Amino acid sequence: MTETGTASRETHLLLTLDVNGERHELVVEPRRTLVDVLRHDLGLTGTHVGCEHGICGACTILADGRPVRACLMFAAQAEGMALRTVESLADGRQLGDLQQAFTEHHALQCGFCTPGFLMLAEGYLAETPDPAKDEIREVVAANLCRCTGYQPIVEAIEHCAARRRARNPKEK
């Protein structure tokens, strides 16, 4: 996808990626990162790039349900995984419950880091439906936000978890 020309048969890979339940076939350079493929080849620009070295977490997506840094993976490494991005969280125009909690708690300002925090929390809450606040804080410390001071992000995730437990009491 990135470049066509005579060299492409030798220098490019044919990949199949499963993103948000949809299969995509792509021709990419082996060095192309997963986040670049998601954003620029598939047009899923909700996942953001903040540092390209795995610290800030703006590019966090779910791979087989677990949060990963899409800037630290080559697209080729993601074959065979079920990938989920921020675009999967809402139901049409209806915000998902985690997104709803973020807006209620003013857990985003500029919104650039937000998709990464959403996917981090989505993966975490699936694994840990009843987290203590300190555990949430520790998980949230995986990503960087420059606007909010983090408190509303922690509170939004805590609130979302509580609502989910109230809806599904047996998950406790």
Next chain:
Amino acid sequence: MNPATSGRLVGSSVRRREDPRLLTGNGRFVDDITLPGMLHAQFVRSTVAHAAVTGIDLDAVREVRGVVAAFDAADLALGDISARLDRPLHEFVPTDMPILARDRVRYVGEPLAVVVARDPYAAEDGIEAAKVTYDVMTPVVSDTQALASGAPRVHEAAAANTLVDVAMFATEGIDDVFAAAPCVVRVRTKTGRQNALPLETRGAVAAWDAKEDQLVLHTCTQTPHQVRTVAASCLGLDERAVRVVVPDMGGGFGQKCVVGREEIAAAAAALRLGRPVKWIEDRKDALTASFLAREQRYDVRAAFDADGAILAIDADVVCDMGAYSCYPFTAGIEPLMASAEMPSVYKVPAYRVRGRAVTTNKAPTAPYRGVSRPQYVMVVERLMERAARELGLDAVEIRRRNVITEFPYTGINRITYDPGSYLESLDLCERVLKDEGWYDARDAARREGRHLGIGYSCFSERTGYGSTAFAARKMRVVPGFDIAEVRMDTTGAVTVTSGTQNHGQSHETTLAQIVADELGVELAKVRLHQGDTDRVTYGWGTFASRSIVVGGSAVHRAAAKLGDKLVEIGAHLLDAKPGEVERVPGRIRLRDAPERAVTYADIADAAYLRSHLLPDGAEPGLSAVASFDVFDDGTFSNATHGVVVELHEGTGRVEILRYICVEDCGVAVNPQVVEGQCRGGIAQGIAGALFEQITYDAQGEPSATSFMDYKVPTAWEIPDVAIHHLETPCAFTSTGAKGAGEGGTIGAPAAVLNAVNDALAPTGVELDDTPVTPETVQRALENAS
């Protein structure tokens, strides 16, 4: 405000209107823009801090697979970025910043050539192939080196490497005051160089629009009209031939309120190649080669009488501004702010200051949230606590004896402070910490040999700088006013444009709240547009906590003007005189017969689709334009922060146990948004106090090239903040609002540093430099034990 309709939305924490798109991945940031045929630019940058450039060879670059073109300064022949103060040469030395360096480089990371390729990976490959030769010169890597005699010159024109040197307010007899004072304390401090660090790096997409005969420059800037002015000038175009469009922005914090070099180079490449060109700054360049801030040195003395009343401040401020002056503020941005406003919230009878900007071989400086106020507030608050110690007074009590309590107050610095709640915020903050038991906890911990400390900062923040305030700084280009337009369409929906520029502050919500209240329409019917120089009349963007004060007042005035037009037409449609009708939400009705009314939709129908019904002389259409400027000294928000820390032996960790913020920004248009600004600002202030710093080695090589070396605090380091509100309304804004963007950042370093020093009090060690690192704390604790 219109009494018939006010108060429904202003003051309420309505949900943010920008959230749904940002939460679903439908925001559109500059790197999300893709245009047909678009190419990708990156920059060959200087690898040395100070050198004559003896050769740039781009031939091999052009051979790299995927590279389309490479240009150096000679290829593009662009004008320079020139920022000026109207001051004599002994106060300000003008220097220019070239878009691409020509024969001289002045910092590691300075752009020398732009490489344009079919994809960003190939652009990076191209950069690797560039060959630049240098005749290396001795770099200037600190303010002390810059000012030393015989130092190499960063700019030939700047003797002693000094770009700004001002002496202000020297009160007659001040030396006698110091000589006679029973208590003189001194603070010498050095604050670390920081990066404002918007999580979205800088970037641009430039393309020529043949139909409109215009360059369209998509870029994430806080000041779109100023980017247009500079881009047009550097590219040799009429301003009308440049359209700057700002998409969603991932923060700015000041770094994006100056005009950068790379967006103009990318535009020049797009014009040369006849194809769209995108440039997205990578994190390494953002850390090392964008705009930095905050590296300052203070040597300040304060004189007190025996009762703790302050008698005088004598200050020497040196700001290390790096290699170039930023547009439009110049290298004066930091020293002039510190010099003008240092007396802070206190009744200081005598004041003298010398403020200097020195130039060094480091990346240049831009405003960063708070601009010098985090530093001078830290210095003044340290002086207060040091004097309290000397005089055996309580740290809060000494402030109580000195804060301004009668308003308006014109200070020794010739600034008039509008009403605030300085004393009230101080009292409340202290009471909260006492009621929560922190004083007892501190004393108990001390008995156990633990190191707890309580620290305060009491400060104000000038917001709503108008043109007179910036003119007082003697800027050649004087920001200040804003222009708003409010337009109603045939369905009664309202379109607002503002020259302010949201980059996280929630303007789409808050400015719409103001307009919706004034016109009496639903919030959902009001839509704000910013960040398009063809759509927005003019403005100065968003910085200096100006948007709600200046921009909010401009949109309010425009809405009120549109309201008058609705009254004029509505009255005519009701066969009445304007004085016989009143405006109520969504309708114009007769005062004496309220059942007789026309809706806004009826009026809009007449204004556009049935204009023969309009009164004689009435202009068809429903729109109004209004401007607003602040012609006095602005309006001062204020706050007191109270912090409890514990210092941990063995690791030197500074743990913040409690953070109280008592803030007063007048009427909060949206209290939740104000709290967000406080918390986020405090996080950035803590970052400066404890964590972030970019240092340079003797060769001028920056230490922090990734987030491995530049410690941005996370949720683990940033505490929850308890916020208490006071409300002293601004007299000249329609809503009573004052600005709220910077206060958190301003107050945090002082309060944290004072708390650290309180915790260290039993040891006798005092720390004045920031960031206070674990190593420093550990050393202090070890020396004591």
